Amino acid sequence: MALKIFEDCVACGACEPVCPNQAISEGDPFYVIDPEKCTECVGFHDEPQCVSVCPVDCI
Structure with missing residues (x-):
């Protein structure tokens, strides 16, 4: 199941470059x-990379 970015995203762009x-x-x-x-980074990393870098926890 895919992750989702919610409306409280501040459009900082931190998540985009870390997505494999x-x-x-x-x-x-x-x-x-x-x-x-x-x-969700399964097979790439232990945890979703976008979640780990999101400053507002909106993913």
């Missing part, structure tokens, strides 16, 4: 995660 699947992109007004690409 390039599933995160800039949306309007906040970033979005493509559910087809998001694997």
Whole structure:
């Protein structure tokens, strides 16, 4: 199941470069995660990288 970015996203962009699947992109007004690409970092990392770098815990 894919992760989701909620409305309290401040559009800082910290999550986009750390996604190993390039599933995160800039949306309007906040970033979005493509559910087809998001694997929650299973097989890449022990925890989702976007969650670990999000300063407002909106993922």
